[in-house]
Amino acid sequence: MTIQCRVWGYARLCLGLVLLFAFGVIAQTQPSPSADISSPPLELTAQEQQWLKDHPVVRFAIPSDLPALTQADASGKPQGYLIDYFNLLASRAGFRFEYHPMLFPEMIDATNNDQTDVYVASVIPLEKEHFLIADPFFSLPLVIITRVDVEGFTGHSWLAGKKVAVYKGMVPEYLAKNDPLGLEVVPFHTIPEALWAVSYGQADAMIAGQVVTSMTIAQEKITNLKIAGRTDYPNYDASVAIRKDWPVFLGIINKANATITPTQKRQMLEQWLVPQEQNTIDWIRFLKIAGSVVGVLLFLLLASIIWNHQLKRQVARRTEELRVSNEILKVSEKRFRDTFEQAAVGIAHVLPEGRIIRANQRLCELLGYPLEELINKNFRDITHPDSLADDVQMAQRMINREVEIYQKEKRYIKSDGSFFWIHLTTRLTFDDDNNPQYFISVIEDINETVLNRDRIVAAHRQLQNVLDASFLSMIIATDQQGTITIFNSGAQRILGYSPQEMIGKRTPMLFHLQSEIQERAKLHSERLNRPIKGFEVFVAQAELASYEECQWTLVHKDGHHIHANLGLTCIRDEQDKVVGILGVAQDITEQIKAQQELREKEERLRITLRSIGDAVIATDNEGVVMQMNPVAESLTGWAADDAIGQSLQNVFQIINAQTRLPVSNPVQKVLECGEVVGLANHTVLVSSYGTEYQIADSGAPIRSDTGQIVGVVLVFRDVTGEYAMEQQLRQSEKMQAIGQLAGGIAHDFNNMLGGILGSAELLSEKLLHNPEATELMKIIMQSGKRAADLTSNLLAFSRKEPSASRTMDVHRVIGDAITLLKQTIDRRIDIDFKTTDSTALINGDASQLQNAFLNLGINASHAMTKGGKLTIQTQPVTFDDHDRYIDLQEIKPGKYLKIDITDTGIGIAPQHLNRIFEPFFTTKEHGEGTGLGLAAVFSTIKQHDGIITVKSELRKGSCFSIYLPLAGQDSQLTEPHVDDSRIAGTGHIMVVDDEKVMRVTARATLEDLGYQVTLAEDGLEALELFKRNPQGYDLVVLDMMMPKLNGKDCFLAMKKLNPSIRVILSTGYTPESELLAMKAAGLTAWITKPYLSGPLSQKIQEVLSQVD
Incomplete structure (x- = not known):
């Protein structure tokens, strides 16, 4: 082991010597970073030299926050690549720059406002009309900076739709805002702010120059950012923007800039970017030198192998530690970012x-x-x-x-x-x-x-004020054992004890009746299912929040009893534990006495109200119902128990019978004027069941003993019957007046039509062999008959019953009318006929009813100018004795056919609904309507013992409802019989008529039939002729309306002379009263003008063949 260590130590020593030697050799061959950057003086023109003499110092606005490019040293003096570059440029040209560091957006304003002369600018977005632009002095690529955890980066296209941070006012902002990828650009005033925004996730990426961002990330120690790649934008070209009025200086700058070589620029930039690598190693030279000494070190090979093995292990360990450290750092940064953002x-x-x-x-x-x-x-x-x-x-x-x-x-x-x-x-x-x-x-x-907190403070302050000012209320608080802790001035006034006598010394048991406490204790014991006694009765009432037993009898200090309303609540601590009781009481002794007196008065009032035949409702001064009698209950549909406490507007719903709009509250009128007020004549009460009553009423104020109004009493009665009779009488009078007018017009028309039709009929027979004349005579006859039908319709106003009554199927009449309507009205209107029964027999005049249905259909079509739907629907209905009125029209009990004619037109205004059946009333433009159509319909329906009503809503349509009495079960359908054949005869006939044309045509017709005819032009002449020979006439055809002596008086006089004389009344119009009087006096028959020879001959034969 010792030998290995020695070998290892020796190997390291030798290797160190070799490396030291190699570095020394290489260093000797490397160029110095501070190589000579001097250059020969610029060749300037005389104008440029003079300009420099005049401007020895130029004010230069430079960025203050671009690491490596421009930044302040420890003393605040600007330094960096740009400073070195421009100092070199100025020294070569022979002047000096005075630097003014500031943020980039401020530099343009400073130069514009003559605070500086030039500034560092970018080429692309500048407005060249404001500044002179020098040649670019360096170019840097633009890169994309993202967080290190961003995945899926695909290059510049990845930025599409992303939120991108940029340095405000610089080239990247200009390029990003005009990028077709649609970037969401977020400008920042400084580069660190923008980088931190990306770091914290407030932006997805940043676009900036590579040099500045790399240096800023290092200075700010931001560890979770990376340069993801380059943009597709052109390189960042930096230049100098010069005042517009300095073109000479532009030439000087460009000349000086041209003298600085790219190598010199790179050397100056590297000096600020990588100062730790100024003595860069030339690895190729190093390997050559190392190779030359490898032979010397062969004996260290074994030691090198061992050393490499150890080194790999250390590198692997350090690499793993660095990876774990980076992962921990990423997690920490993510947690911080999440904490910051979320x-x-x-x-x-x-x-x-x-x-x-x-x-x-x-x-x-x-x-x-x-x-x-x-x-x-x-x-x-x-x-x-x-x-x-x-x-x-x-x-x-x-x-x-x-x-x-x-x-x-x-x-x-x-x-x-x-x-x-x-x-x-x-x-x-x-x-x-x-x-x-x-x-x-x-x-x-x-x-x-x-x-x-403010509310709580205010509430505490308010509570204290209440306690201090509540002289009329008794406020007492106790602890959990019942000892009194609060006893206010109101309690002293009501009970007679002072606070000094009560607080901390007594319990509420002192001034309560023991019998009452025992009674309440028993009640609460049953409710809470536990024994309650003594002071616990107050705690129990507070817990139950029982307001039913809030009335207590208190005992005054002098012994007299006081009736009080006592409210109790629990006082709780922060743990919701009951620590006391708060009681608030009011002396209601006088109220109890007043309530007793009031109950006695109310009982007397109820007895009085039950005895009144009119409906009575009493309210307070707010319009709330306080009393009502049985008659009012019946009319309103409200039970007294349900109505009391309700607003009068809910119970007493009244509308105007004509407009159908609500009528103002009568209580309010009484309260405003303080006097008796009556409602309008057209007031209708709508009961809760929907039944409507025409009422007459009045409202009067209820005053207190002091004269103050404390309520209103309404007295009203049902006048529906009287009102209906009045309306019917008024309508009858109108129709009678119209009938008289129509009768007079019809009489004159019929006389003229009689001559026209009679003459045309006679001529027709004389011209049988002339086809052309015969065709013309047919036209005359048809026109005359149509005119006769028109006058017949006019006479409908004067009739009280149908002129030609028979049993008919009204469905067939409606069908005939629909057929005519389809040929007449706008084809854009659909007609729908609905019925439940196949036949519906009634007694009446089919022609009149058909005209009525036609009138209603045509009126409906006028309301649907753009098309729509007309629906006619029938159904049988039955009315009993309780159904006295429909829309204030009296109807008799029995079975009826209801006919609804509904349109989808513009509707009828509410103010017009009650007038539409009046003669001559119309809302149409002049010349478009006479106002007689609906009046004639109304008259026709009345003649058939029916009624007609209408309901309408603006812009939605109208519905006319007709009720016609059905014929009896034994009734049989009667088909109309038309026979125009002429019957010849013999006898002496007197024709009396004031119209010559009628006399002439009558004589020609009767003589043609075989009769002897005597003519008279008025009643007096006829009577004189008749007096001469009363027995000489078989029949008299007598006109009704004549001058001098009318038909009725003439008829009566003839009857006196010859009681058996047969008389046919020939009339264009005769009032029904006159006709009935003559019939009673022995009138044989009558015929309506204009008449033709066929019906006239048949009527004469019918009368002459009668046996006395």
Whole structure:
């Protein structure tokens, strides 16, 4: 073992000598890094030489934070590659640079504002119109820096969509923002800030020059970053930007720059990049020299082998230790980064001058700023002004090493300008040279805690004020054994004892009835299933939170009893253990007396209300129902027990019958005016069941003994029947007026139509052999009949029952109307007919009903100008004695067919709903509607003993509901019989008519049929002719409306002269009352104008064939 050691020692000695020798030989052959960089003077023009004399010193803005390029020495003097380079350049040109270190973004502003003359610039993004650009003096590649744990790096394309940190204002920012890969660029004011952002995961990568970043990573001792690769951008070309007004200096700089060779540039740069390798070994020369001496050292081969073996083992061990150390470092760095980013509190690194250089996500959330906006803000920007002075003073004390840690509750300012409370803990870090680096600040959100603390303080203050001011309430507190600890002034007033007599000396048992305590103790024992006695009764009531037994009888010091409401609660400590009882009581003795008196009054009032026939509701001055009698219960649909305590608006729901809109609360009207108020005439009460009642009511104030209004009483009654009768009477009067007008018009029209149709019929027979004339006469006849139908519709206003009633299937009538509608209305409107029964028999006039259905269908189509759907649906319904009214229209009990005609049109405005059936009321433009359509429908339905209602909603449509009484079970369908054949006859007929055309056509028709005819142009002439020979006439065809003597009076006079005379009343319009009176007096028959020869001859034969 000793021999091996000696051999090993000798081998090491020899090897050391050989290496020393080799290094000495190599060192002698290496060039010196400080080789001569002198050069002949520049060849300058006279203008350039004169310029240098005028400008011996040039102000130069240089970066202050680029390791190896420009940085400050221990004394603060700038040094670095750029300083050496520009000093050399200035010495060759014959002037001096005055250096002004600053951050890069500040250099452009300084030169622009004439604070400096030139600055170090990059070529690519400069605005050349503002500065003169010298030739580049060096070029460096741009690299991508990432964390060492980043995997899957594929080169420049890996940056797509990533968050990339850059040095603000430099070339990488310009290139990254214009990169088509769409990078999220985050600019930083310093390179260390950007590198730390990548280290902490606040950015995915950084783009910068290789030299500066490598040196910065080493200086900042950042161990988890690496240079992942080069970018696809061009190399970073550095140059000098010169004032625009110095073109001569540009030429001088370019000439001086051209004299410095690339080798000289490299030597100067290497001097700052790798100072530890200034005497670089030439390994090729070394191997040659080593080879020459290998023979001398052959005897050391065995020792070398042993030494190599040991060395490998040591290298392997050190390599493994280094790997483990790196893994531990990575884990530690990840934990630190996770702790920083995922901490539940805000964390920030702040430079001594106040600028935030790092912040975690939680702080961003607290302040409401995105990270890129928060970074580089000053802590003064987010600090409430009240705390700013203290913070600045404390920061200076920490810089001076007077304070190590600073903690304070203060307010921060959010991005929206609002304030919130935080707890700040700050420590200042120092570098190895004891220079301050940055503050580490931990920010905890305590806003809710501070607010709660303020609330608690305010609550305590308020409680104390309550105790001090609660003279009307008794407040007593005890400990767990019942000894009184608090006895306020209200307790002294109510019980008569002083606090000095009670506190610490007595228990509440003193002023309570023993019988009452025993009664409550028994009750609580049953509830809690444990024995309760003595003072425990108060603890039990507090535990149960029982408010049902809160009324107690207290005993005053002088012995009289007091009724009190006593509320009890447990006083608990921090462990939720009961340590006492708090009781608050109020003297309610007077209230008890008042309540008894009130109950007696209320009982008398209830008896009175039950005896009133009208509905009565009483409320308080807030509109809450306090009383109501049985009649009110019936009309509102609310039971008194359910209604009391409810708002009047819930119970007493009233609407306007015309607009269907809610009516304002009558209570409010009474309270406002203080007098009796009546509701409008159109007020409808809607019960809880949906039943509607027309009501008449009034509201009056209820006053206290002092005259103050304490409530309102409403008295109302059901006037639905009276209102319905009034409405029907009003409608009847309107229809009667329209009927009279329509009758007069129809009478004149019928007279004219009678002459037209009669003459046309006679001419038709005379022109049978003239086809062309016959065709024209048919047109005249058809037009006359259509005009006759129109006048018949006008007469519908004056009838009380159908003019031609028969038993018919109303479904067939509806179907005929639908067929006509499909040919008439807009084809974009779909018509849907739904029915449950195949037939529905009613008694009525099919023509009138068909016209009514047509009117409703046409009206619906006018409401659907862009198309829509018209639905007609029928179903049988039954009304009993309880169903007296539908929409305030009286209806008789029985079986009805309900016909719903629904459209999807624009709807009817609420204010128009109650007027749509009025004659001449229309909402259409002038010339588009007469206002008679729906009035005629209403009149037709009334003639058929039915009713019609309407419901509508704007922009959704309308629904007309028709109720027609169904025919009896024994009714049979009656088909209409039409027979226009003429019947000839004999006899003497007098025709009385004031219209000549009617007399002429009647004579021609009757004579053609074989009758002898006598004419009279008015009633007087007819009566004179009749008086001459009362027995000489077989029949009189008598007009109704004539001058001098009308048809009725003429008929009565003829009846007196010849009671057996047969008379046919020929009328264009006759009021039903007149017709009935004549029928009672013996009128044989009547025929409606205009008539044709066929119906006239048939009616004459029918009358003449009657047996007296």
